[in-house]
Amino acid sequence: MTATIGQCGVKKETDSHLFFYFCTFLFLFFSLSRITRYDVATMCGIIGYVGTRPAQPILLQGLRRMEYRGYDSAGMAIFDSQGVFVQKHQGNVQKLASSLPSTPMEGRCGIAHTRWATHGIPNDVNAHPHTDCHEQIFCVHNGVIENHTKLRIALMKRGHQFRSDTDSEVLSHLIEEAWRREQSLEDAVAYALKQVKGTYAVVISARDKKDFLIAARQGSPLLFGVCEDHSLVIASDLSAIADETRDIIILEDQEMLIGTQDAWSIRTLTGEKKDRTTQRLLTDLTTVQKNGHPHFMIKEITESSDLLRMSIAREKSTQEIHARVEAQKYRWLHTTRFIAVGCGGMFYNALIASQGFEAIAGIPSKAITGSSFRYDSLIVDEQTTVLFLSQSGETADTIAALRKAKGQGAYTIGITNVMGSTIAREADETFLIAMGPEISVASTKAMFGTIHVLSELIHAVASLRGKNHPEILNALEQIPDQLAEIVAKRKEIADLTKKYLTCSHALVMGRGYEEAAAKEGALKLMEIAYLPAQAFHSGELKHGPLALISDQTFALFSIPKDDVYEKNLSNIEEVKTRQGKVIVLTTKETEEAQGIADDMMIIPKTISLLQPILSMCALQLFAYAFAMHKGYPIDQPRHLAKSVTVE
Structure with missing residues (x-):
């Protein structure tokens, strides 16, 4: 291959007393019952612990596991007999860790946030945890309070002073105020x-x-585990x-957990008690470790061939996708329009889905981004099948598009x-792409797994x-073997x-x-x-794009040896005529390409x-190497988080 929190400064009231994505991606073997409507959430990570052991190391390890969810700032509050120790800093979890005592504090209860x-x-x-006027209540939060401005103004009129934006x-502050009226903290939280x-x-x-500890959720993932x-x-x-x-146990919307060192209970915000039992998950912790790789990104690209091999073999053995398509025979035979929806990289897979369903299964198809679907006027009815692609399953615009499609009667x-x-x-x-x-943050193997499931689905529907x-x-x-062959040449790339x-x-x-x-x-x-890059149909x-060719630009053409190979060669000639730099990604080295490609x-x-699948793998390796040479933080690129869960 050629810091501690300061005083608020307001008058103290005499009666004042003053935390899955859900496992965004680890619940591959856990099927959950349907719940009520979710709204969208921000991509922060929260954790709490109450028990018999020091909380600090447990919270810190949890934050490190969740740092892909956000790394703008991190904070922790530990509760012990001496009071409350709060430390929070702008920056990543390591900066917080460096500010903590080397010998873990004795506090056996705490909360933390990234x-x-x-x-x-x-x-x-602005880092969490946040507290009230008298530093009695401490809260970590993942989500968006849509009416926060109205609530803030009302609270300020009643004497509350805010530290953060x-x-x-x-x-x-809402809990602080409610606790003045309610007998219990849990009732105050619910109110x-x-x-x-x-x-x-x-x-x-x-x-x-x-x-x-009290935990509650509405629209943002949250779970808790019971230790031995x-x-x-x-x-x-x-x-x-x-x-x-x-x-x-995964909390459902409007549910609240009340937990102590040796007991827990669940109730709704309205006070209804809930009987829930724990479910045991089998999860390989090596999947959330780098295992000797410098970054998760290269680890995830490297392991994709083995994971795909298992996934393909599983479908070959079970024929699950084909059986489920057969079970929905009436819907598929009466589908007159197919729409594929995704955001970011998953929109690119939606493009593949729309081309495949039309060219192979014979169904008129289109691809559209989640944000366009939710706001555009599209013809969607009972004879429309709409496919939604999301690695995390929590992408805000895609979720909103899903709800809109269901409301219009589509099969989703x-x-x-x-x-x-x-x-x-x-x-x-x-x-599941499994x-x-x-x-x-940059999705890699999930892109390949999605195309695998898409191809199985297209094949099943076409056969039907x-x-x-x-x-x-x-x-x-x-x-899988072809992917492994590409990964083996990553040094050449x-x-x-x-x-x-x-x-x-x-x-x-x-x-195509x-x-x-x-x-x-x-x-x-x-x-x-961090390289300005634009993609175009050749x-x-x-x-227009030809105007961008200069000595500071390179053009990378993905041109497998196919029906439009010669057309692509003509496009390359156009770039070379303007003295542009050309890289050709192709499946067969030919004299024509050799003569014009750099x-x-x-x-x-x-x-x-x-x-x-194969082209994306090579391009991902190219981008990875580019970023490596530049010394950029590959797993945690600036301003980005793993799932875009706000509009």
Whole structure:
């Protein structure tokens, strides 16, 4: 291959007493009952612990497991006989860890938070936990309080003073005020949360109740685990608590957990008691570790071939996708319109889905982003099938589009990596990609797994409609080995990128299914290598993009040896005529390409529907190497979080 919190400064009232995504991606083996409507949430990580052991190391390890959810700031509150120790800092979890005592504090109850900022800039003051006027209530929150401005103004008129610019701080003040009237802290929390519009997962404790935690959720993932010593660990996702326990319960909307060192109960915000039992999850912790790799991204690319091999073999053995399509025979035979919906990289997979369903299954199809679907006027009815793609199953615009489609009577399908996610729960039918948790913000293996499930689904629907395409299944069996072949050449790809590190702009182009691969390549260059990159259909080159060609630009063409190969060669000639730099990603080294390309990356060839898996892998490795050479934080690119769960 050629800091502690200061005083608020308001008058103290005499009667004042003053925390999954759900495992965004680890619930691959856990099927949950459907619940009521979710709203969207921010991508922060919260954790709480109450039990018989020091809380500090448990909270800190949980934050490290969840840092992919946000790394703008981090904070922790530990409750012990001496009072409340609060430390919070702008920056990542390691900065917080460096400020903590080397010998863990004795406190056996605490809460912690890692933040992805939505309201208020990333700084120490806006970091969680947040407290009330008298530093009695301490709260960590994941979500968006939509009516926070109205609540803040009303609270300020009643004498409350705010320290931060966040929406979350209103919760502590609401609870403070409610506790003046309510006999119990849990009633005060319930009263306060009833005033909130929006989404929340919260873990709350109080200075005067040192071995006591309350957790509640509405629209944001939250679960808790029960340890062997009866301690409780509460968190946004399973990765944060899997070191401590596998016996878990996922809270549902409007539910509230009341936990102590050796007991717990669940009630609703209206006071109704809930009888829940723990469920045991089997999760391999090596999936949330780097295992010797410098970054999660390269680890996740490297393991994708083995994961795909298992997934393909499982479907071959069980025929689950084909059986479920057969079970919905009437719907598929009467589908007159197919729409694929996704955001970011999953929109590129939606492009593949729409082309495949139309070309192979014979159903008129289109792809659209989640934000466009939710606001555009589309013809959707009972004969429309709408597919929703999301690695996490928690993408805000995709969820909103799903609810809109259901409201219009469409048959809805979700493809996701997380079984217990919102999309998995709310879609009429859900297919798991089963690629294991993805920790790096830049999605890689989930892209490949989604295309696998898409190809199985397209094959099953096409067969049901009398269109037999055995080449799809035959080609699928070769994909894992072909992926491994590309990964094995990552050093060659890394060496190639060195020649282009001084370029300030990139164009990435392809035709047909490869347009999706080109878009994925450009996205990766932008999000982890911070390189301005644009993707175009190769045929559009003369309609504007050609003006960008300069000595500071390279053009990367994804052109497998297919029916439009010669057309792509003509586009390359157009770039070379303008003295542009050209990299060709192709499946067969030919004299024509060799004569005009500055560099070439040769990858295996498969059928057009599946070729993007291989092309995307090579392009991801190219972007990874580019970012490595630049020294950028690959797993945690600036301003980004793993799931975009706010509009």
